[in-house]
Amino acid sequence: MANAAGQRFRVENSSVTVWGVKKVESITDKQAVLSTEGKMVLKGSGLSVSKLDLDAGSIVLTYQSLDNIDLCASKGRMTLRGLLK
Numbered sequence: 858m859a860n861a862a863g864q865r866f867r868v869e870n871s872s873v874t875v876w877g878v879k880k881v882e883s884i885t886d887k888q889a890v891l892s893t894e895g896k897m898v899l900k901g902s903g904l905s906v907s908k909l910d911l912d913a914g915s916i917v918l919t920y921q922s923l924d925n926i927d928l929c930a931s932k933g934r935m936t937l938r939g940l941l942k
Contacts, residue, residue: 865877866897866926868923868926871919871920871921872907872918872919872920873899873917873918873920873923873926874915874916874917875891875893875915875916875918876914876915877893877894877914878891878892878911878914878915878916879892879893879914880892880911881909881911881916882896884905884906884918886902886903886904886905887901888900888901888904891916894930895928895929895930896928896929897926897927897928897929898926898927898929899918899920899923899925899926899927900923900924900925900926900927901920901921901922901923901924901925902920902921902922902924903919903920903922904918904920905918905919905920906918907919
């Protein structure tokens, strides 16, 4: 599990779990935009929602490939690339 820029998530096998989700702004098969403590943008291919629980603030996304995760918070921005392959 990673805790980066105040945003908690875990990437394993072909899924990513994100906690602290306040709102799902948009999801396509290539990009998911989530409001968390900041904003999280996941880019890849074959993205789809496997499980969504906004009461608990969690989402599980499955994917064919996950190219990068952009984490934007009030204290800065972080991009994770290459670690996901």
